[in-house]
Amino acid sequence: MNRHIPQNPDPALKYRRRQRNLRIGQAIMVIGALVVVIHWLTHLEAFGPGQPEGWIDLVAGYPMGLLLVIIGAIVSSRKPK
Numbered sequence: 001m002n003r004h005i006p007q008n009p010d011p012a013l014k015y016r017r018r019q020r021n022l023r024i025g026q027a028i029m030v031i032g033a034l035v036v037v038i039h040w041l042t043h044l045e046a047f048g049p050g051q052p053e054g055w056i057d058l059v060a061g062y063p064m065g066l067l068l069v070i071i072g073a074i075v076s077s078r079k080p081k
Helices: 011-043 054-059 061-074
Strands: none
Touching: 011 061, 054 061
């Protein structure tokens, strides 16, 4: 099965795809930064006394925030095909 792929796709379509990837990636990075800030504030007991449980601290804390920032950076740096 041979698919025909145009050599010069519409520049406006490429621009819209690039902008979509950029905005989605930026949104994911903002969510990751929010996870890190909320986790930090939780450790400072800004939301009341008590610390998060150990497994939540390992999974949903800094590692998850950092992972979301990295994924967002990858998505926003993708070039349209």
